[in-house]
Structures are given as structure tokens and as C-alpha cells.
Amino acid sequence: MRTMIRLSIRTKLAILLGGLALLLTLIIMFGVQTSFDRGFHHYLNEAHSARMMRIATHLSELAQDPDQWQRLQQERRFLFETVYTLIEQEYAEQAPSRQLSEEVNRRPLSGRHLSRRAFALNRLMPFWLLSPDGQVLAGSPELPTELLNAPIEVDGQVYGLLAWRPIQARDFEAEALFAQQQQRLIMGVAALALLLSLSLAWPLSRYLVRPIQRLSLAMQALMARRYDTRVPVTSHDELGDLAEDFNRMARTLGAYDDSQRQWLADIAHELRTPLAVLQGQLEAMEDGVMELDQKAIQSLQDEIRQLNGLVDDLHQLAITDLGAMRYHFERLDLNRLLTETAERLQNQLRPAQLTLSLELAAQPFWIRGDRQRLEQMLQNLVQNSIRYTDPGGRVRVRLAANGRLSWEDSAPGVEEQDLPHLFERFYRVDKSRQRALGGSGLGLSIVSNIIKAHQGQAVARHSELGGLCIEVQFPGSTSV
Secondary structure (H helix, E strand, C coil), rough: CCCCCCHHHHCCCCCCHHHHHHHHHHHHHHHHHHHHHHHHHHHHHHHHHHHHHHHHHHHHHHHHCCCHHHHHHCCCCHHHHHHHHHHHHHCCCHHHHHHHHHHHCCCCCCCCCHHHHHHHHHHHHHHEEECCCCCCCCCCCCCCCCEEEEEECCEEEEEEEEEECCCCCCHHHHHHHHHHHHHHHHHHHHHHHHHHHHHHHHHHHHHHHHHHHHHHHHHHHHCCCCCCCCCCCCCCCCCHHHHHHHHHHHHHHHHHHHHHHHHHHHHHHHHHHHHHHHHHHHHHHCCCCCCCCCHHHHHHHHHHHHHHHHHHHHHHHHHHCCCCCCCCCEEEEHHHHHHHHHHHHHHHHHHHEEECCCCCCCCEEEECHHHHHHHHHHHHHHHHHHHHHCCCCCCEECCCCCEEEEEEEEEEEEEEEHHHHHCHHHHHHHCCCCCCCCCCHHHHHHHHHHHHHCCCCEEEECCCCCEEEEEEEEEEEECC
């Protein structure tokens, strides 16, 4: 079985940056070298063509004498010597002329009719004397495919053409040496740039990977339930955004963990009270301290009823928290829903000596909602008012034209610091709002979850009646 080689992100990134630097260096070097070769070749040929055109002008002046023109056509040595003398004058005090002289001295003689200079000239810069129709008058009988020419003319009449082959940088040792020096310079600069890029790739990859390594270590700490772990935000790019997202996630998980711990503690506390009462009463009956009469049985039933109510509320809250409660949304008129439930709500409030007043919107107000869950929300609000409102008080329900539903009751009220916590589980304000009927402290949490399921928002504030006001805003409401 093959062993897979595991490369770190830093190593991969360093290899990637190094390979990219190598590729870019090669591309740049190739582009610069190609551009230099073409530019240098173009420069040499432009200069050589200008010289040959001036030589063609000199030959035109010689051609004004018919004897000289005839001699140029018939005596190859005279032609070559004449052209060479003109070329030597053009290249006077330039590297090609010095290099040409050295080439002349080194090259052996070849042929009886060509001098040493003419032979060297013919090898380095070959040229041809052509007739106006392109026939070879002097020079090699084989013409190259690429050939430049300049006319030899007298009084507008073309006597012939001076033709030459484009030269290359390698034709002259000085130019070839210059080109080689430029190539070595380009390769040296490219090698230096590549070496510098590779030397920077490793520390740069370390700099780029370090935030990821910090995130990895922080994630491991988070998995160990250390929710106070935070990642320093050192940049304002995507990695910085990721670090901020991680910190928000850690805070959220920490708050959720604290909430779950507190919820378990609250549940244990809430269950312990009725169970302790039941156990105490049963032990008292068993020891003969308390008689098993109708009053004792009623007391046990009350504790069991309160325990069942707590368990039911816990079940409802768990369902709404998990989103498992089923909702059947339909188009509902809030005015009609409140009107239909008003009598039933009043019947529930009457035993607690509370009166209900209903103020509806002038027009029907339509929303997408679940009738059963909205009625459950109203039932919980009723029970909350029954438990925490003094007898003889009032409950006022108002529906504004913008779809804002307000549920208000009379005294006692709620302290300002308690208002933001009323929708939390098991939160009670026992100092000012007594638990007349022993609520579980989960009713408003269930109300909040139902409102959230309807994409609404609920806030608690002081009521104008002296008690508590629960204000609900349903989004996307439309009046018809």
C-alpha cells in the first residue's frame, strides 16, 4: 500500500509561489530576449539598408559615364573594389569596419579575380548587381529568397539594381558578441529575480498560512469546549473576516452553552420543588403525621397538576426551539381572529376579576399565519396576565393600522432592568409580579418562538395601564 506524502499548506503555497515565479521569469526572459533579438536585427538591417542605398546613389553617379557603367558590369573586381571602398567609407571608425579589416586579414584568397578585401566583403555582406528585369549582372548566380535592392538610375532611367541580403547579428563578431552579452545580462537578471522570488516564497507562505494555523488551533480549543477562545484579527481581508466570523461563532456557542447549563439548572430547580412537596407529604402520611383525607389528596393533585403543566410547557418550548412545531400558514385577518377569540379570552379573565377591552383596526388586516398557533400565543398572554395582574385590573388588546398588536395589563409593573429578560426561559419577576397561580416561567418564551416562526418581532415595555405591554409586529402585513 502506498504511503501518501502529506504536504502542509505552507509547503504547497511555497511550491506554488516558487513555480509561479519560475514561470513568470521564463516568460519575461523569453519575451525580453525575443524583443531584443528582433529589435537588434531590425536596427542592423535598417542601418545597413541606408548605407547600401547611399552606395546605390554613388553607383548612379558612376553610371552617368557609360564607360564606367560598362566597366562595373564587366569587371567584377572593379565592382567589388568600388563597392567595398564605399562601404569602408560608410563604416569608417565603426566596429564593423574594424572587424571587417580583421576578417580580411584572416581570410585566405579564393579565385584569381577577387582581392582579399573583395572576398571578405562578399562573405560578410554579399551583394549583387542586377539588371532592371532582375537578371544577375555580377555576384553569385544563386539569389536568396529574401533580397533587398536599391535602383541605380540616371535621369530617371533605371540602369540596374544594387541588391543585398539582410544581415544577421551573427554575421559580425562585434555585433554577435554584443548580442551574447545582452543575453547573458538578461539571463543573469532573470536568475537573480528567480532567486529573490524563491527566497521570498517561503517566508511569504509562512506569513499567509499563519492566520490559518491560528484558526486551526482555536478550532481545536473550541472543540474542547473552551468557548472563551478568540482569534486576533490582524488584517482586513478575507482571512480577517474569517477570524471575525470565528470569534462571533465562539461567542454564540459560549452564550448557547451558558444558556443550556442555566436551563438545565432551572429545570432541575423547577422540578425539585413539586417533587419535594410530594415526597414530604407522602412521607408525612407514611409516618402518620398527616392523615390521608380529601384535603391531602387535593394538595397532592395540585402539586401533580403543577408538575404536569411544567412538563407540558417544557415540551412546547422544546418543540418551538427546535422548529419541530408544525405550522399551517394561511391568509388570516387579525381583526377577525381577535374578534372570534375575544369572548373566550374574557371568560378566562373573569374568574381573576379582570376585564378585557378590545380595540381593532378600522379595516381588515391580513397576514400569513397559523390560526392555531396564534390562538396559543393569545392563550399564553392571557395566562401571563391572570398570574401577574392584581384582581380588579384591566387587560387591553389593540391592533393598529400598521399591523402592530399590543397586549397590555394593569399593575403591578415590571422594573426597567427586567424588561429585556422577560422572554428568557424560567425568568420571573417575583418581587413585583406575584405568581398567583404558579406559572412555569416558560409562557413568554413560547410566545416569542411562535412570533419568530411568523417572521415577527416582540418587545416588552411599560404599559400605560401601569403593568406590562407585549408589543408584536408582524412583517409583510397588508390591509385590504
